[in-house]
Amino acid sequence: MNSPYLVPVAQLLRDVPSRTEIAFDAEFDEPHEFAPRGVAETDVFPEATVRVRLRLESFSGGLRAKGTVEAPWHGTCRRCSTPVLGLSTVAVNERFVDHRGPGDEEAYVIADDFVDLGPLAHDAIFLDLPLAPLCREDCAGLCPYCGIDRNEATCECQAPLDPRWATLDGLRFTDFEPGESKEV
Numbered sequence: 001m002n003s004p005y006l007v008p009v010a011q012l013l014r015d016v017p018s019r020t021e022i023a024f025d026a027e028f029d030e031p032h033e034f035a036p037r038g039v040a041e042t043d044v045f046p047e048a049t050v051r052v053r054l055r056l057e058s059f060s061g062g063l064r065a066k067g068t069v070e071a072p073w074h075g076t077c078r079r080c081s082t083p084v085l086g087l088s089t090v091a092v093n094e095r096f097v098d099h100r101g102p103g104d105e106e107a108y109v110i111a112d113d114f115v116d117l118g119p120l121a122h123d124a125i126f127l128d129l130p131l132a133p134l135c136r137e138d139c140a141g142l143c144p145y146c147g148i149d150r151n152e153a154t155c156e157c158q159a160p161l162d163p164r165w166a167t168l169d170g171l172r173f174t175d176f177e178p179g180e181s182k183e184v
């Protein structure tokens, strides 16, 4: 039970209001056994280092955890399929409560005078991951006809003249812009 994610809070809960600063770097999945995730466009390696910087502040019946959680992610460029690395820095403002009452559905629960910051860190990071990252804002993508990487080379491909395709010419495909994660 030496996980840095497990923080003893008995004293905080006794002295209301009181606060403490939590700062540690730890493996993303240490030592939790989260359910296996499906293959995703963007993910965090289990052994990646997550930075947790939180202030815990007690109130009657619980704690507020406020600060940031940061983790590196990896993904695949949605246009050219090259690997993309990024960093998610997520502002966190969550509650831990002794017992869930009405309105506490979103709150985490304090167990045996400990809070477990692992699920909080996981939730924060996964909600922030970009769904469809780009290797760079102006990535030119792959040629749909010959597959060449247009960032590195040009080709002579043109849209086929087959009249069955003509109606498609009027269509525009707009890229979906993902969230605010930094892509580095």
Ligand SMILES: [Zn+2]
Residues within 6 Å of the ligand: 077, 078, 079, 080, 081, 082, 134, 135, 136, 139, 140, 141
């Ligand atoms: Zn790209």
Ligand SMILES: [Zn+2]
Residues within 6 Å of the ligand: 143, 144, 145, 146, 147, 148, 155, 156, 157
């Ligand atoms: Zn081409």
